[in-house]
Amino acid sequence: MVADIAYIQEQQQSISRMQQVFETQRAAFRKAPMPSADERIQQLQALKQGVLKHQQALIEAINDDFGRRSADETRLAEIMPSLEGIHYASKRVRRWMKPSRRKVGLAFQPAKAQVVYQPLGVVGIIVPWNYPLFLAIGPLVTALSAGNRAMIKMSESTPRTAEVVTRMLGEIFSEEQVAVVTGEADVGVAFSKLPFDHLLFTGATSIGRHVMRAAADNLTPVTLELGGKSPAIISADVPLTDAAERIAFGKAMNAGQTCVAPDYILCPRSRVEELAETLHRSFTRMYPTLRDNADFTQIVNPRQYQRLQGYLTDAAEKGARILPANPANEDLSGTRIIPPTLLLDVNDEMTVMREEIFGPLLPILPYDSLDSALDYIADRPRPLALYYFGYNKVEQQRLMEQTHAGGMCVNDAVFHVAQDDMPFGGVGDSGMGHYHGYEGFLTMSKAKGVYIKQRYNGAKPIYPPYGGKLLNLVYKLFLR
Structure with a gap:
């Protein structure tokens, strides 16, 4: 007391x-x-x-x-x-x-x-x-x-x-x-x-x-x-190694505790497994160990750690495949380290797909057409960031014009925040x-708009009493 x-x-x-x-x-x-x-x-x-x-x-x-x-x-x-x-x-x-x-x-x-x-x-x-x-x-x-x-x-x-x-x-x-x-x-x-x-x-x-x-x-x-759920879209033909290493960097930095980190990936259905394998290799190459690796950041406090563990438990119970990138197979108990973790077979009933993740968990969702991927994004609150990976310039332009997000990267992630000559901010639920x-x-x-007039007053012809040739001339000139 x-x-x-x-x-x-x-x-x-x-x-x-x-x-x-x-x-x-x-x-x-x-x-x-x-x-x-x-x-x-x-x-x-x-x-x-x-x-x-x-x-x-x-x-x-x-x-x-x-x-x-x-x-x-x-x-x-x-x-x-x-x-x-x-x-x-x-x-x-x-x-x-x-x-x-x-x-x-x-x-x-x-x-x-x-x-x-x-x-x-x-x-x-x-x-x-x-x-x-x-x-x-x-x-x-x-x-x-x-x-x-x-x-x-x-x-x-x-x-x-x-x-x-x-x-x-x-x-x-x-x-x-x-x-x-x-x-x-x-x-x-x-x-x-x-x-x-x-x-x-x-x-x-x-x-x-x-x-x-x-x-x-x-x-x-x-x-x-x-914040919000910032998507990364994989095109049908982008080299997956190019996309995976850039997504991996943007996601794992600060252990995913970044407002513009990729929150989930939309990937052509036929490429999901290959993307998961390529991402796993990218994470492993960047972080060959975790427990004593000074390059990999911990979750900030126990409350945030438990929140993320709860997301993983909920997703697993509802049928998700959990693929952690822990290449040395280390025991991470007693730490607040969560490995970069891919989640496949996710659905909208899972907390990880309803809430902003703010951690190193990365769901991958399949799509059957780019139209369906864009519809999926449009049906949800507007994100703080959107990432597109593909070298087709027509598709790039389409994504720039037909999606709404606070900011966007084409073939990269998170780096738009560091560009001082661009505005940074959200839209809708993202700010x-x-x-x-x-x-x-x-x-x-x-x-503050300032209108400045000196000695001569050119507006006198429109002062009352109204009427006269000058006012009629003003009407002829400007009421047209």
Whole structure:
């Protein structure tokens, strides 16, 4: 009971302090509502140096939070894209900030029109546990590029990473510019209820609905980066070795704990067995051992591990063939390691086909025609990503035009997320809005239209009292 009371008091104190920081940031923004390009670039460069300085501490912290996280995956999927995003924005923010000239209709001359891109104010960023650095730094880069102040809520599932990120950002920024919030679910709920000028959430679709409801009370605009079941489609004639090694990489990275990981494969019925064998060889080549292999990441915590084991048990009980890639036949008990595992003979009654997997399990479904594969996808909520493997350019174009997903790769998987010059975001159940690059700058800016007129007033002919030759001439010219 005493521990419970202490916990409640601690959470209440965190919430109170969080609200104070929010008010401080909002007051600071009112005093400096339009940071210059130089100020923004300086902030971005300081952030870059901070990430470089703390990269080893970040690698170690993320490894501790996961129990084992591949250091190379942290470098490749978190640190490197964070630095590349900073570099990309720093080189372009000056150009992005320039007012955009627009045309003024003849009837309203002489005048000028332009769009001015203003910072929104204070931006809230809710970070998930699966990529706790990249999914904090990426949105922060977007917010700073657009001239905003930011508050970041780190996941309670990655406390060591939260400590390092808090320390790193505290060395670079004052709390009135960038602040990090930690705490359990109660703090996260309170965070989503703050009247931010924009709120960006990355996480599960079910939680995204709650975040959007909370934001609606303040009419806070939201960007929701959710998940869903991202399909990979195998064409009738693509070399299976090409497709399998790219799918295997995208699926096994971070042990499948990636929102854009291929969630299931649609494969021509006659190629299913061969694809399964080829994928199995690809996984084996990448991960010849598992138990002590520093390249293969563990499942983040016991709850997620048990969830995935439950998916496997449910699928097996309902008739699925389970094909784990454990080439050394190691005993993995006492760990949170789940081998890359193929599932065949699956059906929609299985949990693994109803829920986002978020782990190294990969069902393969047969299809009899490309039309039926596209119908299968269209009958389900729109995914965050879609992958097509085939070298027929007509089919490639068809997939690009006739499917809906947050993003798409042709003959690859997951790498579209790392392209700074493309927007990233979901659609429907996989999210709304987008960030990264220029589109992110626009998302976190107010594009304010400004109409400018000087001394001469060309509109006087249309002022009351109405009538007269000039107004009739205006009607003849423009009512046509």
